[in-house]
Amino acid sequence: MALPALQWRMLPPVVVTSTAQPSFILDAIYTAGTSAVYADGSARVLGNYAIPGNAGQVPTLPASGFAWTWNYDATTKSTFAGEKTACYAVPASGALNQQVIFMGINSAAVVGATWKQFIDTRAVQYLYGGLAKNSGVYTAFDNALTPFTVGDFTGFAMCANTAPVAGITLLYMWESAEAVIVQFRNSATNGQTVGAIAGAFIDPLSVNLANAETDGRLYGISATGVVIMPGTWLGTGASGCFLFHSNSVTDPHFGTFTPGLGTIALAARGQTFTPTSGFSSRNGDLPEIPYQINALTGGGYFGQLRQMFVTRDSLTGIAWEALGVQKGYLLGASTVAATDAMLLTY
């Protein structure tokens, strides 16, 4: 039986004010994550932490809506007082207490839990993302096992290369009740992007405990590494993109927690698509093609993306409306050119 349909919302894009260091990206993430409105101007019901920036807190979560509740860490490993080193968020509800976290610093040796399936090079000036389940309160991003005191953690995977190699200047964020997507534009000229998808964004379409957690979900993360997303990221041979895993440092990583365990099962796309800008009906309706996720090796099946559909080529970060009705948001590879894209339905 399918999980409840997710409803995606887009946060207002946030300009990253400096490409000098990861803290500016974390500032942008926090700004987007605490916005009181969505990109379409509708109200966003927020939760909060009593003392933003402090660890060890239990948040007050919103009673409804799709908003994740964000906090940040500016107390550990900062070069300068008040500089953010991590941002993390929890959804309004969920049986397995998932939390997503992004972190990065510009000085000292980066420590913290490494990506469990392959150890990315730990370096300054990079942004990392990770996902926890059965988590407790946040303690520190550089804890060797988990930033969240207890529970299971994917470890950190690279999800953006920050300054000076590729300066990130703009942040897009989409959220649903159970998953978050962040995407960073690292070139205003050519609109290239990197980013991460995290949460319960894969529906195992099964309640068998070999296939799904006890709440019927699969929890995981897909991070692009430092590789720029190609325009044909849904097509044959595409790498360096969402929903792709490579066993090389700094490359994209994609995996889910093995149900009931803290280990990671590596994942892969179950098919390839070659949509075009003409991939729509003759009256302009956008197709919504389901997307399947397989095991990286062995040909096994993990599930289907939740309300993330292959559709016509598009720029990223734009909305689709039909007859004045909001239909969804387009997740592509570029901010300036129509590329392979997914429709995140409203």
Place this chain on the structure above:
Amino acid sequence: MALPTSNWRKLAPVVLAANNVNAALDAIYAAGTALTYADGSARTPGTDCAWTWNRDTANALQVGATTAAYCTPPTVFPAVTNPGVVIPQAMLWCGSTVLPTATLRYAFPAAQIDARAAGMLYVGQCKNPGAYSDWNSATPFTSGQFTGCANAVVAFATATWNLLYMWESQEGIIVALGRTFPQINTSWSGGGAILDLGTASNAETDGRLYGVFTSGLNNYCSGSFWSSTTDIPFNEGSTAGRERFGIFQPGTATIAAYNRFGVYSPTNTLLSRGGEVPLIPISCFGLMGAARLREIWLVRDAFTNQNFTNGGLAVGYIVGAFFATTAVDAAVLTV
């Protein structure tokens, strides 16, 4: 809005009495008029999923031999967008050992016309049919809109066909001819309302799309048909002799090409970690937009004539590129 869920049934396989078009049509007719399904359950033409068949044994081309078998659906489902008015349809398989001279031929694009040939089995679909008249004419059902006749199989002389399989749902039919030697190949044909746009936009007045498909004359159905681009079902090859998938543009007699969208390479290990067999929806794309095959799913590698059960309950029936012993790309038609 999605169309009603189709429920597929499997007819009992029929052994061809001979390797020729007349015997194939006899087998199609025999399968289609069976009073039981392959699982032994009762079948009453005109009810549930059972189509009502007739045949032509008096055609001037070949008097006394079966040169056409045609059928109409039970139409137990309501129209979606125009309540009470489901568009009538008919499916036609036809051919004779004498060269047909006036058959309306399938053509897409206009210059790519499937040839008329003696001994070939053809398939076509008619929307708003009148009474059957003559398949060797431009209007086999007197009136209505007809796709034209597309090559339904690899030529008998080449293939040595000896088995026929058929599956039917309330609004669609699939036929596969199989051969046991030297390879266990199949050719597929069928049609009806087997696509679902998921929206009334761009559909016929009853919410459907109607059309015909075949894996073509040139080659047997590909063993990797979910990734191949030729010799495959649910794809318009746009070349005479190749695979065909023509869908009527709503309200017209004009064909639009539909093509499978996406490249899949399933194996026999396409299973969940719990051992379940996932059913992957497949979409095709054409002028009216992307449309999902109705209860025709990609499944782990398998072969034609297998039944898919779970805990003793029927889940569906397998239509594969091969029909025995070797599991290759396959579809499951869910009950």
